[in-house]
Structure formats: C-alpha cells, structure tokens
Amino acid sequence: MEQMTEKQAPILELRHVCKTFRTDDGREVRAVRDASLSVYPGECVALVGESGCGKSTIARMITRLINPTSGEIILCGRDTSKMEGRALLDLYRDIQMVFQDPYSVFSPRMSVGTFLGEGLVHHGIMTRAQATEEAKNLLQLVELPPELMDRMPHQLSGGQLQRIVVARAVSIRPKVLLLDEATSALDVSVQKLVLELLSRLRKELNLTYVFIGHDLAVVRTIADRIAVMYAGMIMEELRSEDLAEAQHPYTRRLLQSVFSVHDRTNRKIIQVEDMSVAANASGAEGCPFHSRCPQAARECENTCPPLRELGPDHRAACLALSYAVPNDPVPPVT
Amino acid sequence: MALLEIEKYSITYDGLRSAVDNVSFHVEEGEIISIVGESGSGKSTLLHGILGLLPRSAATRGSLRVFGKEIPSLSEAEQRAMRGVDMAVIFQDTGRYLNPIGRIGKQFWQYLRVHGNYTREQAHDLAVERLKRVHLTDAERVLNSYPFELSGGMRQRVGIAMAMALQPKLLLADEPTSALDVTIQAQIVRQMMELRREYGTTIIIVTHNMGVASYMSDRIGVMKNGRLVEMAPAEELIYSPKDQYTRSLLSAVIELDDERMA
Numbered sequence: 001m002e003q004m005t006e007k008q009a010p011i012l013e014l015r016h017v018c019k020t021f022r023t024d025d026g027r028e029v030r031a032v033r034d035a036s037l038s039v040y041p042g043e044c045v046a047l048v049g050e051s052g053c054g055k056s057t058i059a060r061m062i063t064r065l066i067n068p069t070s071g072e073i074i075l076c077g078r079d080t081s082k083m084e085g086r087a088l089l090d091l092y093r094d095i096q097m098v099f100q101d102p103y104s105v106f107s108p109r110m111s112v113g114t115f116l117g118e119g120l121v122h123h124g125i126m127t128r129a130q131a132t133e134e135a136k137n138l139l140q141l142v143e144l145p146p147e148l149m150d151r152m153p154h155q156l157s158g159g160q161l162q163r164i165v166v167a168r169a170v171s172i173r174p175k176v177l178l179l180d181e182a183t184s185a186l187d188v189s190v191q192k193l194v195l196e197l198l199s200r201l202r203k204e205l206n207l208t209y210v211f212i213g214h215d216l217a218v219v220r221t222i223a224d225r226i227a228v229m230y231a232g233m234i235m236e237e238l239r240s241e242d243l244a245e246a247q248h249p250y251t252r253r254l255l256q257s258v259f260s261v262h263d264r265t266n267r268k269i270i271q272v273e274d275m276s277v278a279a280n281a282s283g284a285e286g287c288p289f290h291s292r293c294p295q296a297a298r299e300c301e302n303t304c305p306p307l308r309e310l311g312p313d314h315r316a317a318c319l320a321l322s323y324a325v326p327n328d329p330v331p332p333v334t
Numbered sequence: 335m336a337l338l339e340i341e342k343y344s345i346t347y348d349g350l351r352s353a354v355d356n357v358s359f360h361v362e363e364g365e366i367i368s369i370v371g372e373s374g375s376g377k378s379t380l381l382h383g384i385l386g387l388l389p390r391s392a393a394t395r396g397s398l399r400v401f402g403k404e405i406p407s408l409s410e411a412e413q414r415a416m417r418g419v420d421m422a423v424i425f426q427d428t429g430r431y432l433n434p435i436g437r438i439g440k441q442f443w444q445y446l447r448v449h450g451n452y453t454r455e456q457a458h459d460l461a462v463e464r465l466k467r468v469h470l471t472d473a474e475r476v477l478n479s480y481p482f483e484l485s486g487g488m489r490q491r492v493g494i495a496m497a498m499a500l501q502p503k504l505l506l507a508d509e510p511t512s513a514l515d516v517t518i519q520a521q522i523v524r525q526m527m528e529l530r531r532e533y534g535t536t537i538i539i540v541t542h543n544m545g546v547a548s549y550m551s552d553r554i555g556v557m558k559n560g561r562l563v564e565m566a567p568a569e570e571l572i573y574s575p576k577d578q579y580t581r582s583l584l585s586a587v588i589e590l591d592d593e594r595m596a
Contacts, residue, residue, distance in 0.1 A: 050516065050518075188588075192586045257520040258516060258590055272469050
C-alpha cells in the first residue's frame with residue numbers, strides 16, 4: 001500500500017517550515033527548525049517527541065492557529081499560510097483536529113446532540129434540524145448509544161467525550177484529521193478502545209491522520225510512518241514497522257527509555273544522565289541533541305545535521321550516521 | 335514486625351461510598367511496592383491515608399500501622415514528627431510544592447529546620463551531599479536556582495533529594511514520573527531504585543504506568559473502585575494474573591512489540 005501512495009501527490013506537505021517565538025526579554029526560541037514532511041492520502045503519520053520538541057507547534061501551524069515564520073504548508077494543493085477569511089473557513093472543511101483534553105472542547109451547557117451538529121451547521125452543510133438528526137448517526141459511528149443525545153458534558157466520562165469530539169470532527173467529512181495527544185489523557189483501557197475506533201474510522205471514511213503523541217508504543221500501533229522530533233527538528237523519519245531498527249541516537253535513547261511490562265526477565269540498564277550540567281542553547285547552530293548524545297563528535301556542536309536518506313522511507317539527521325554504512329546498526333544506547 | 339501493616343482499612347468521604355474499601359496488606363522493610371490502577375481507583379487516597387494527610391471530612395475504618403504506630407490515632411504533632419523523619423513523600427510535580435520565589439537552597443534549609451537545629455552551613459552541606467547523590471553534580475548551581483529555572487526532571491530530583499535528606503525508612507511516591515518525559519522518567523526510576531540499594535529505603539509507589547511498576551517493584555497491588563483486587567509478587571502478577579480486572583488492565587497496555595492496528 002505504501003508503494004501505491006508514494007506515487008500520488010502528498011495531501012499535506014511541510015516545506016522547510018520554521019517557527020521562531022520571541023520571549024519578553026527579546027530572546028529567540030526556535031520552536032521548529034526547518035521541518036519538511038510529506039503526508040500521503042490515507043496514511044497515518046505520527047509526530048513523536050518529548051515536551052518542547054515542537055510537535056504541537058507544528059500541529060498549530062498545520063491548522064493555521066499560528067503562522068509559520070518561514071516555509072510553506074501545502075494542504076490539498078493550496079498554501080495555507082496565505083489563506084484568509086472565506087478560504088480559511090474552507091480550510092477547516094478539509095482539516096479537523098482533536099486535542100488532548102475533551103472537557104476543554106465542550107461548552108459545559110451544550111447538550112451532546114447540539115455539540116455534534118455544530119460543524120455541519122457552521123459550514124452550511126445542513127440545517128439545525130437535519131444536523132440534530134445526523135447527530136444520532138454520528139453517535140452510532142463512534143459506538144455510543146443514542147440516549148447520549150440529550151446529555152450534558154459533565155454527565156459523561158472522558159472516553160465518551162473524546163469519542164464525541166472525534167464524531168464531530170469527522171461529521172463534515174474532512175480529508176485530514178489532526179490528532180494532538182488525542183488519547184494521552186485517557187486511562188489505558190479506554191485509550192486502547194479509542195485507538196481502535198480511530199483506526200476503523202480512518203479506513204471507513206478514507207481519512208488521512210496526523211497523529212501527535214509522546215508514547216512510542218501508542219504511536220507505533222496506529223501510525224504507518226513516524227517522524228521523531230527533538231528540540232524543533234525532525235531527527236528521524238521511518239516506517240512504524242521499522243521502529244526497532246531506528247538509527248538516530250535520540251530515537252534509540254527514546255526506545256531504551258520505554259518500560260515494557262513484560263521485560264522484567266531482561267531488565268535494561270538505565271545510564272545516569274547528569275541534568276545539572278547539560279544546558280541546551282536553543283539558538284546554537286549545532287545538533288540540539290549533541291550535549292546528551294553518546295556518539296557526539298566535535299563537529300556536532302556547530303554543524304546542523306541535514307535530514308539524510310538512509311533507506312526506503314527512512315531518513316535521519318545525524319552527522320555520526322553520515323559516515324556509517326547504511327546497514328551498519330548503531331550500537332544500542334545502554 | 336512489618337514496616338507497614340494495613341488491615342481492613344477503609345476511607346469514606348461522604349459516609350456512603352468508600353474511596354478505599356477494606357484494603358489489607360503488609361509491607362516489609364526494604365521492599366518496593368507498586369499500587370497500580372486507573373483514575374478514581376483510590377490508589378492516591380490510600381497513599382494520603384498512610385501519610386496522615388487526609389482531609390478532615392474523611393472518615394477511616396480499620397487499622398493502618400506504620401512502624402507499629404496506629405496512624406489515625408496519633409495527634410497532629412506526632413504525625414508531623416513522623417513525616418520527613420520516618421517517612422517522606424514525593425508527588426507528581428515537586429515544582430508545585432516548592433515556593434516559586436525562594437531559592438532551592440533556602441527551601442532545603444527551611445525543610446531541615448522543621449526537624450532539627452540545622453545551621454545554614456550544615457543545611458547547605460547536607461543539601462550538596464544529597465543533590466550529588468541524585469546525580470545533580472553542579473549542586474551549588476541548583477541550590478542557587480529558583481524552581482522555575484530547573485527542568486521538570488531536575489525539580490523531581492530535588493524533590494527526591496529533599497525527601498531523602500533525613501534518610502526516612504519509608505518513601506511514598508505518588509505518580510512520581512507521570513508528568514515527565516520518557517527519557518527523564520527512566521532517570522527517576524533508576525534514582526528511586528538506587529535509594530533502596532544505598533539506604534535500604536522501603537518504597538511505595540502509586541502509578542498508572544504498568545511498565546514502571548513492572549520494572550521497579552518486588553510486589554504489585556492492583557486497585558479498582560477502592561478495592562485491592564489483587565496483590566502479588568511482580569513476576570506472578572504480570573505473567574499469571576489471577577484477577578479478571580488485572581488481566582484486562584494488563585491486556586490494555588500498549589507495548590512496543592504489540593501487533594499494529596494500522
């Protein structure tokens with residue numbers, strides 16, 4: 001399937017996107033540094049990384065909640081950064097989003113039925129009466145009983161609310177769904193069910209997903225491809241099924257940090273990191289990971305590593321890898 | 335004598351439903367115990383009960399003994415004397431429990447003065463030693479910092495260093511890594527395991543992260559709706575869980591080598 005989608009034009013494309021914020025005292029924070037990424041129709045691409053890596057900043061730029069400092073974001077063939085007014089409203093017919101906390105999305109005094117119909121009415125697709133009728137189908141779509149129509153948000157659980165948020169997001173049949181930590185606030189049993197729902201909806205409604213998360217295991221189960229971010233840069237991009245063969249030292253570190261329930265018999269050794277000395281200068285030109293990197297060389301301090309092809313659907317930004325034979329695995333971080 | 339003995343212990347807030355319902359277990363000295371469960375299972379409430387930090391509106395039944403002392407029957411002053419010395423706690427976000435406008439060094443000193451006559455110099459020396467133990471080698475810089483100047487992982491280490499200042503025998507940890515990034519989480523987990531190795535500290539950790547519980551603990555208890563549905567040595571609980579809920583909880587955890595949905 002990947003082979004087929006490769007031939008199509010990407011439905012969403014980031015071209016050299018940068019975002020620089022300025023703090024009150026005039027410092028510049030480079031939240032996103034030269035990010036390029038293509039998402040093909042029907043795919044689920046995940047952006048994964050730790051807090052502050054820029055993944056949510058990218059999400060907010062894709063959905064035009066903020067503007068990029070430079071670079072282009074092409075959605076369905078149009079550059080979104082120049083859109084205004086009517087065009088911007090139309091943008092949201094193509095892309096919808098789901099955030100982490102469903103409670104914050106609801107108006108506390110709006111019933112579920114009204115909430116579900118809002119998008120359809122807002123975009124002029126249906127009248128209020130039709131939308132209310134459609135809301136019942138939407139509930140069914142996300143495996144909830146029709147009795148919930150008249151409920152208020154405070155009467156529902158977090159898992160139910162997140163399903164309803166998903167239902168509203170897909171109600172207007174967008175092409176792309178952006179999920180920003182959409183299952184992170186849910187308890188594990190609920191999280192798994194919502195992920196299964198999302199997987200099913202993607203196929204049934206022919207959606208393309210951009211899935212933003214911090215949990216590698218979660219991201220791997222739902223996404224086709226993964227882009228790993230660190231300090232504003234895309235460090236590595238690879239297919240989900242190849243995650244175990246990740247090459248970038250940061251991705252390896254992430255993988256080593258995941259505690260698996262079932263690896264008690266073969267417990268990994270965690271190397272100590274002294275956090276009191278490592279200071280990352282966000283303005284520095286070098287690799288942002290070099291101060292924590294076990295393979296850092298002197299040149300890593302002041303040379304920004306380019307994202308380089310390592311194999312099919314596999315890119316990494318690391319100077320140390322540039323000299324390695326592509327098949328030569330990097331020693332695991334211990 | 336077990337270090338902690340809990341017998342048929344219940345906590346209710348409204349006199350009707352129990353937040354903690356008839357829980358019994360013992361903890362031996364030097365053990366690492368994890369209490370896992372989903373939100374609302376009562377695991378944090380239980381921890382607050384052990385600490386003697388329940389709100390006034392809470393009513394308890396049954397027995398809860400730490401070092402042989404019945405916690406609910408102790409006076410406020412007696413309980414306060416135990417906290418910090420015999421048992422200490424770290425929370426999910428230590429930063430929220432630090433004074434935002436006080437330097438770490440000063441707060442360390444204030445913490446120690448509650449429990450004894452420490453001069454500024456003594457407090458400083460002890461703080462430096464404890465911070466180095468938690469791998470913050472540039473301890474002077476940390477002591478001169480305000481909480482907001484430290485990363486979440488560093489603050490959590492400061493919290494551990496402070497909790498361990500007087501070498502309590504029992505350390506209680508309420509979701510100590512849940513707000514942290516995975517690479518930092520791994521560091522804090524290692525840190526807590528080092529405490530037992532170096533000081534013989536008994537640790538009770540409340541977490542929703544089954545992976546962390548599995549990695550750290552000797553025994554794991556599973557809570558649901560206030561009840562302790564199963565408690566067993568970690569190996570046994572993970573590889574041959576007896577309770578239906580434990581099984582469903584374990585099967586819901588998404589792991590790196592799981593089958594993909596996509």
